[in-house]
Amino acid sequence: MEVIQSNKQHRAPRAGRKAKKKEIQRKKKLNIPIQKQVNEKEFAFRYKQEAVDHQRTLDKQEQKLHFKIPQRTYYEEPPKIVAIVGPPKVSKLTYS
Secondary structure, eight states, X not given: OOOOOOOOOOOOOOSSHHHHHHHHHHHHHTTOOOOOOOOTTTTSOSSXXXXXXXXXXXXXXXXXXXXXXXXXXXXXXXXXXXXXXXXXXXXXXXXX
């Protein structure tokens, strides 16, 4: 009596890098548009302090948008400021 051995058929991989490559090739062959996956964690903060700093920066920018500009009168002249700059031990005199 001869017994015929039957093994399971090979199953192609359905997950992983090779499976994704084969799926892309199959879609290209059938002219199906390929959608790229979005990595949700790509732009996430790794540390809590990064998130806190980023939020502080956004808060400052938002405050600048809502800052009230003081009412300015145009008949007053702006104050005149003179700055005299030079290295130390060099005479810097002003005559008024």
